[in-house]
Amino acid sequence: MTEHTESAALRVALAYHRAWTSGDVDAAMAYVADDGFVCRAPGGDLSGKEAFRDYLHGFVQVNTGLTDIAAFGDQEHALLFYCPHTATTTTAPAAEHFTIRGGRIAESTLVFDRLSFAPPQ
Amino acid sequence: MTEHTESAALRVALAYHRAWTSGDVDAAMAYVADDGFVCRAPGGDLSGKEAFRDYLHGFVQVNTGLTDIAAFGDQEHALLFYCPHTATTTTAPAAEHFTIRGGRIAESTLVFDRLSFAPPQ
Numbered sequence: 692m693t694e695h696t697e698s699a700a701l702r703v704a705l706a707y708h709r710a711w712t713s714g715d716v717d718a719a720m721a722y723v724a725d726d727g728f729v730c731r732a733p734g735g736d737l738s739g740k741e742a743f744r745d746y747l748h749g750f751v752q753v754n755t756g757l758t759d760i761a762a763f764g765d766q767e768h769a770l771l772f773y774c775p776h777t778a779t780t781t782t783a784p785a786a787e788h789f790t791i792r793g794g795r796i797a798e799s800t801l802v803f804d805r806l807s808f809a810p811p812q
Numbered sequence: 813m814t815e816h817t818e819s820a821a822l823r824v825a826l827a828y829h830r831a832w833t834s835g836d837v838d839a840a841m842a843y844v845a846d847d848g849f850v851c852r853a854p855g856g857d858l859s860g861k862e863a864f865r866d867y868l869h870g871f872v873q874v875n876t877g878l879t880d881i882a883a884f885g886d887q888e889h890a891l892l893f894y895c896p897h898t899a900t901t902t903t904a905p906a907a908e909h910f911t912i913r914g915g916r917i918a919e920s921t922l923v924f925d926r927l928s929f930a931p932p933q
Contacts, residue, residue: 705927731903734927760909760910760921761883763885763886764884765884768882769882770891772907784852784909784921785923786907788882788905800905802905802925803923805927807855808839
């Protein structure tokens, strides 16, 4: 990460981020709240841990690398900005905003441009 | 903003953000470097201040409101996360990462999901 503020919430978000970007979905999911989790993702919400696990698993299959750009956090929130690499792009950014409660990710909001990650036509 | 770290870079980014989201493109552009500015936006880079002014002006015409979610910064960078409102959506997020040099925005990287902002089919 080129930018980094220390916070308990950021530590949880980064642990999650490092787990899934290294391909370990199970380790990543250990940082996600068991109950009531929702991820607001482009195109629709993912409600519940199992729906999110499937979504993350799908992306991990096509993720080939990572460029981390920024990571910030305060007591209850974290915000990451990075470029996940796929066969289509290595320069399209994604941002994730996390709300952390009790050491787990209770909510996340994810943004990326779906068209930038679509296979070339 | 619900989250906020104090930094000189963040102050510049927020001044820019408040200007354009209130519709004042000229005031916003005063925070953008005169030379060498580039904005990496979904679909392509905008090189130079004039190209960016046109892009921002176009979005301001359809922007109807704003939900700020997070704002963080360190000495040279800032990161904003917010939902710009349009006739199509008030809940699709955007994130902007800024590099600040000499009190001006030297580079920015913008991410939003173009499909979420497209008019309904």
